[in-house]
Amino acid sequence: MRRRHSLRIRVSIAFAALGAVLSLLFALGIWVAAHDVSQRLMDETLSAEMADYKARRARNPESLPPATASLRGYLVQPGTAAAGLPAPIADLPPGRHELLLDGIPYRVAVEEVAGERYVLLFDETRQQRRERRFLVYLAAGVAFITIFATLGGVWLAGQVIAPVTELAEAVLRADPDKPPRLGRAADPGDEIDRLANAFDHYLARLAAFVERERAFAADASHELRTPLAVIRGAVEVLSDDPGLDEARRERIARIERAAAEMSELTDALLLLARERNAPVDTPCDAGPLAARCVERYRPLAAARGTHLQLEVAEAVLLPVPPALFAIVVANLVHNAVAHTRNGRVLVTLDRRQLVVADSGSGIPGEDLDRVFDRHFRGPDSLGAGIGLSLVKRVCERVGWQITLDSPPMQGTTATLGFGS
Structure with missing residues (x-):
C-alpha cells in the first residue's frame, strides 16, 4: 500500500x-x-x-x-x-x-x-x-x-489540524471503562464537534461492550467452574472404589483428563478476555506444568503406537498465568500425537523455548501458512480448527513467537520462543 x-x-x-x-x-x-x-x-x-x-x-x-x-x-x-x-x-x-x-x-x-x-x-x-x-x-x-504561501500553508495547516490532533490524542487516552465527553451533544458546531460526538457514541458502545464481556467472563467463571469441580470431585470418589476393574478405571481416567482440559481451557479463555495489563501474581513453573500436559496425552500416544518423551534442561519460570502456558503446551502436544502413528514425539523445554517435534505425516506446504487461522482444518484433522488459533492468540497476548517447520514427509517441529 x-x-x-x-x-x-x-x-x-x-x-x-x-x-x-x-x-x-x-x-x-x-x-x-x-x-x-x-x-x-x-x-x-x-x-x-x-x-x-x-x-x-x-x-x-x-x-x-x-x-x-x-x-x-x-x-x-x-x-x-x-x-x-x-x-x-x-x-x-x-x-x-x-x-x-x-x-x-x-x-x-x-x-x-x-x-x-x-x-x-x-x-x-x-x-x-x-x-x-x-x-x-x-x-x-x-x-x-x-x-x-508554503509558510502560510504550514501555519494554517497547524491551526486547522490542531483540533483533529487534540481529538485523536483524547481518543487514544480514553479509558473504555470511563469514556470522556469529547464533543458538545447539545450544540454540535463545526465538523470537529460532529466527529467528536461520533467518537463519543462509539466509545459509549465500546464501554457497554466491555461491560458485557466482563459480565460474561464473571458468569462463565462461576457457571463453568462449579460443574467442572463437581465432575472432578466425583471422579476422585469413583477412583477410590477398590472394586473397579482396569477397563472402568481407564474410562474414569479419560473423564478426569477431559475435565482437566475443560478447566484449563476455561481458565485460558477467561484470562484472554481480561485486560492486557492485568498483573501476574506468581510466575509459571513451566517444567512441572509441561510434564503434566505430556502425561495427559501419554495414553493417547500409547494407543497410536507413538513414543512420547519430555526433556527439561533446566528450571524455567515464565511471567505468565499457568493456564495460558498449559493451553499452549496441551494443544501442541495433542496435535503432534494426533498426527503421529507408530512414531515419536519429543518435547524439549529450556529457558529460551519449547520445542515439540514429531515424526508424523507433516503439514502440506499450501496449508502451513493457514494452520493458525480460526476454524481452519487440515485433511486429517478431527477437531474444530480452534486449537492452533488459540495458541496464536495466547502468543500474541504474552509476546511469544510460534513457528512451524514441516518438511515433506518428515514430520512437524513447533517452536515456541519465549523472547526476552
Missing part, C-alpha cells in the same frame, strides 16, 4: 502549489502585458520619428535622416541606393519588422511615399536588457510568493 503523507504536509503542499501556480500565472500576465507595452512604445517612437523626418524633408529636401545611439534612418530614392543601407533591409516591404544585424536586434519601420522609401532602425538592445532584468524580478517575486 502506498504510504500517505500527513494531512499537515498535504495541506502545506497544496498551499505551496496554489501559490506557485497563481504567482506564475500572474507573472506571465504581467510579462505579456509589459512586452506588449514595450513593443507599442517602440512602434510609437518609430512612427513619431518617421513623421518628424518626413515633415522636415517636406520643408527642406536636404534634411538628413535621424542618427542617434539607438535610432538610425535611411532614405532610398527611386533609381538610387542609400549609402550604408544593410542588404537585408533593401527588400523589406512597408511595415514593421524584427531584424538581427551583426548580432544586434532591431525594430525596423519601412514606409514608401511618392516612390521614396523611408527606413528607420531602432536598436532593441537596451529594451531587451530591461525586459530580462524585469523577468528576473518577476521570477524572484514568484519564488517569494511560493515561499510565503
Whole structure:
C-alpha cells in the first residue's frame, strides 16, 4: 500500500502549489502585458520619428535622416541606393519588422511615399536588457510568493489540524471503562464537534461492550467452574472404589483428563478476555506444568503406537498465568500425537523455548501458512480448527513467537520462543 503523507504536509503542499501556480500565472500576465507595452512604445517612437523626418524633408529636401545611439534612418530614392543601407533591409516591404544585424536586434519601420522609401532602425538592445532584468524580478517575486504561501500553508495547516490532533490524542487516552465527553451533544458546531460526538457514541458502545464481556467472563467463571469441580470431585470418589476393574478405571481416567482440559481451557479463555495489563501474581513453573500436559496425552500416544518423551534442561519460570502456558503446551502436544502413528514425539523445554517435534505425516506446504487461522482444518484433522488459533492468540497476548517447520514427509517441529 502506498504510504500517505500527513494531512499537515498535504495541506502545506497544496498551499505551496496554489501559490506557485497563481504567482506564475500572474507573472506571465504581467510579462505579456509589459512586452506588449514595450513593443507599442517602440512602434510609437518609430512612427513619431518617421513623421518628424518626413515633415522636415517636406520643408527642406536636404534634411538628413535621424542618427542617434539607438535610432538610425535611411532614405532610398527611386533609381538610387542609400549609402550604408544593410542588404537585408533593401527588400523589406512597408511595415514593421524584427531584424538581427551583426548580432544586434532591431525594430525596423519601412514606409514608401511618392516612390521614396523611408527606413528607420531602432536598436532593441537596451529594451531587451530591461525586459530580462524585469523577468528576473518577476521570477524572484514568484519564488517569494511560493515561499510565503508554503509558510502560510504550514501555519494554517497547524491551526486547522490542531483540533483533529487534540481529538485523536483524547481518543487514544480514553479509558473504555470511563469514556470522556469529547464533543458538545447539545450544540454540535463545526465538523470537529460532529466527529467528536461520533467518537463519543462509539466509545459509549465500546464501554457497554466491555461491560458485557466482563459480565460474561464473571458468569462463565462461576457457571463453568462449579460443574467442572463437581465432575472432578466425583471422579476422585469413583477412583477410590477398590472394586473397579482396569477397563472402568481407564474410562474414569479419560473423564478426569477431559475435565482437566475443560478447566484449563476455561481458565485460558477467561484470562484472554481480561485486560492486557492485568498483573501476574506468581510466575509459571513451566517444567512441572509441561510434564503434566505430556502425561495427559501419554495414553493417547500409547494407543497410536507413538513414543512420547519430555526433556527439561533446566528450571524455567515464565511471567505468565499457568493456564495460558498449559493451553499452549496441551494443544501442541495433542496435535503432534494426533498426527503421529507408530512414531515419536519429543518435547524439549529450556529457558529460551519449547520445542515439540514429531515424526508424523507433516503439514502440506499450501496449508502451513493457514494452520493458525480460526476454524481452519487440515485433511486429517478431527477437531474444530480452534486449537492452533488459540495458541496464536495466547502468543500474541504474552509476546511469544510460534513457528512451524514441516518438511515433506518428515514430520512437524513447533517452536515456541519465549523472547526476552
